[in-house]
Amino acid sequence: MIRRLGPALLVVGLLLAVWQVAVTVSGVAPQVLPSPARVLEQGWAFRDALWANTLPTVQVTAIGFAVSLMVAWSVAVAVDFSPWLRRALTPLLVASQTLPVIAIAPLLIIWFGFGLLPKVLVIALVTFFPVAVGLIEGFAATDRSATALLRSMGASRWQRFRYVRLPGAMPSFFTSLRIAITYAVTGAIFAEYVGARAGLGIFMQLQRNQFRTDLVLAAVAVTAALSVTLFGLTYLVQRLVTPWYRGDHR
Amino acid sequence: MKVSVRDLAVSYGDRPVLSGVSLDVAAGEFVSVVGPSGCGKSTLFGALTGILDGATTTGTVTVDGGPVRGAPFGYMPQQDLLFPWRTVLDNTTLGLEVAGVSRREARARAGELFEPFGLAGFEQSRPGELSGGMRQRAALLRTVVGGREVLLLDEPFGALDALTRTGMQEWLDAMRGRYGWTTLLITHDVREAAFLSDRVVVFSPRPAAVRRVVPVDLPRPRTRAMLTDPRIAAVEAELLDVLHS
Numbered sequence: 001m002i003r004r005l006g007p008a009l010l011v012v013g014l015l016l017a018v019w020q021v022a023v024t025v026s027g028v029a030p031q032v033l034p035s036p037a038r039v040l041e042q043g044w045a046f047r048d049a050l051w052a053n054t055l056p057t058v059q060v061t062a063i064g065f066a067v068s069l070m071v072a073w074s075v076a077v078a079v080d081f082s083p084w085l086r087r088a089l090t091p092l093l094v095a096s097q098t099l100p101v102i103a104i105a106p107l108l109i110i111w112f113g114f115g116l117l118p119k120v121l122v123i124a125l126v127t128f129f130p131v132a133v134g135l136i137e138g139f140a141a142t143d144r145s146a147t148a149l150l151r152s153m154g155a156s157r158w159q160r161f162r163y164v165r166l167p168g169a170m171p172s173f174f175t176s177l178r179i180a181i182t183y184a185v186t187g188a189i190f191a192e193y194v195g196a197r198a199g200l201g202i203f204m205q206l207q208r209n210q211f212r213t214d215l216v217l218a219a220v221a222v223t224a225a226l227s228v229t230l231f232g233l234t235y236l237v238q239r240l241v242t243p244w245y246r247g248d249h250r
Numbered sequence: 251m252k253v254s255v256r257d258l259a260v261s262y263g264d265r266p267v268l269s270g271v272s273l274d275v276a277a278g279e280f281v282s283v284v285g286p287s288g289c290g291k292s293t294l295f296g297a298l299t300g301i302l303d304g305a306t307t308t309g310t311v312t313v314d315g316g317p318v319r320g321a322p323f324g325y326m327p328q329q330d331l332l333f334p335w336r337t338v339l340d341n342t343t344l345g346l347e348v349a350g351v352s353r354r355e356a357r358a359r360a361g362e363l364f365e366p367f368g369l370a371g372f373e374q375s376r377p378g379e380l381s382g383g384m385r386q387r388a389a390l391l392r393t394v395v396g397g398r399e400v401l402l403l404d405e406p407f408g409a410l411d412a413l414t415r416t417g418m419q420e421w422l423d424a425m426r427g428r429y430g431w432t433t434l435l436i437t438h439d440v441r442e443a444a445f446l447s448d449r450v451v452v453f454s455p456r457p458a459a460v461r462r463v464v465p466v467d468l469p470r471p472r473t474r475a476m477l478t479d480p481r482i483a484a485v486e487a488e489l490l491d492v493l494h495s
Binding site: 146 | 301324335344345376
C-alpha cells in the first residue's frame with residue numbers, strides 16, 4: 001500500500017510545499033491565494049459546516065449515480081438484444097453527452113425546483129453516457145467464436161448473454177464506471193452551485209461571495225478526497241464482483 | 251452411416267464457399283478434412299451445427315439415415331474458449347447447463363471425466379492456471395460430456411507446440427478407442443490427419459468440393475512409432491500431392 005501510494009503522496013507533498021513557500025515569500029493576500037496551512041487550519045475550524053455540507057453532496061451523488069447506473073444498464077441491455085433499438089438510441093446517447101450541462105442545469109432548477117430531482121438529473125446526465133457506452137461495447141466485444149460455441153450448444157440469445165456476454169463485459173464496465181464516478185462528484189457540485197439549500201457546491205459559492213478563498217479551497221479539498229475515495233471503491237467492488245481477473249491479469 | 255452429407259453447398263450472397271460437398275462418417279469412424287487455408291472447412295462445421303447466419307445452404311445432412319434431430323454434433327473450436335470467470339469444472343459443464351441440466355448433476359457428470367482426461371485435481375482451478383495441452387483436454391471434455399453422438403473438432407491442436415501436439419494426438423487416439431467416438435476433424439496438418447484418421451477427405455480451394463478421399467490402412471491404437479511408418483508417409487505424400495495439384 002505504502003509502496004503504491006508513496007510516489008503520489010510525495011508529489012502532492014512537494015506541490016503543497018512549493019505553494020506554501022510561494023505564498024509566504026510573496027506575501028499575497030489570503031483573499032487572493034491562501035497558503036495550504038491556512039486552508040487546513042480554517043477548514044478544521046469550520047469542520048462542522050464543511051461536514052454538514054458534505055453529507056448532502058454525498059447523498060445526491062449516491063442517488064444520482066445509482067439512477068444513472070440503472071438507466072445505463074437498462075439501455076445497454078436493451079440495445080444489446082435489439083439491433084433496432086441500437087440504431088434508434090445511439091444518436092440519442094451521443095446527443096445526451098453533447099448537451100451543454102452548464103446551460104441545462106439552471107433550466108432543470110427552474111423546472112424542478114431546489115429539491116433532489118434536478119441534481120440527480122444533472123449527475124445522471126453527465127455519468128450515464130460513459131457507463132452505457134462501456135457496457136454496450138463490452139457486450140459487443142464478445143468473441144465471435146465464443147458465440148459460435150454457445151450456439152452450437154443450442155444456447156438461446158438470453159443464455160449467450162448470461163454465460164458469455166455479461167461476464168465478458170465486466171472489465172469494460174468497470175473502466176467506464178471509474179471514468180463516470182469522477183464525473184459524478186463534480187456533477188453534484190455543479191448542480192449545487194447552480195442552486196441548492198445545502199451541499200459543498202452552494203457552500204463554495206457562499207464562501208466565495210464573502211471572499212473566503214481559504215474555505216472555498218477547503219471545500220475543493222473535500223471534493224477531491226471524495227472523488228478519490230469513490231474511485232478507489234470501484235476497485236474494491238471490481239474485486240468482489242469479478243475475482244477471476246486477479247489471477248489472470250496481474 | 252452415422253453422418254451422411256450430400257451435395258452440401260453454402261454461399262454468402264453470390265459468393266460460394268462450399269460447392270457440392272458429399273462425405274460419410276460411419277459410427278465410431280475417425281474422418282479428417284484437410285484443405286488449403288480459407289477453403290471453407292470451418293463452414294462445413296457451421297452448416298452441420300446450424301450456426302451460419304445469412305448463408306444460403308442447399309443439400310442434405312442425415313444422421314443415422316434420418317433428418318437431423320436435436321443436437322447430435324458436439325463442436326470444439328480451435329481456441330479452447332475456456333472462460334476465465336468459470337472454474338475449469340464449471341467450464342466443462344457449460345453445455346450441460348445450456349441444455350437445462352441442473353448445476354449439481356452437470357458437475358457430477360463432468361467431474362467423473364476429469365480423471366480419464368488427466369485433469370484430476372484441477373476442477374477448481376482457473377483456466378489460466380492450466381497448460382496449453384490441459385486446456386485443450388478440458389475443451390474436449392466440455393465437448394464430449396454432453397453425450398453428443400458426433401464430435402466436430404476444428405483444428406483442436408493448431409495452437410499447441412509440436413511436442414505437446416504429438417502427445418495430444420496419441421492421447422486423442424487412445425481416448426477415441428476407449429469411448430468409441432465418431433469424429434470429424436478439421437486440420438491443415440497432413441501428418442496429423444494421416445496419423446489419426448481412418449479416412450482423410452481432401453477439399454479443393456474455395457469454393458470447396460471433395461477432391462479425393464484417402465483411406466489410412468493402419469491398425470489401432472496409433473502410437474508415436476507409427477509416425478515414421480512408410481504407410482503414414484505414403485498417405486502424407488498422397489495428401490500433399492492432391493493439395494498442391
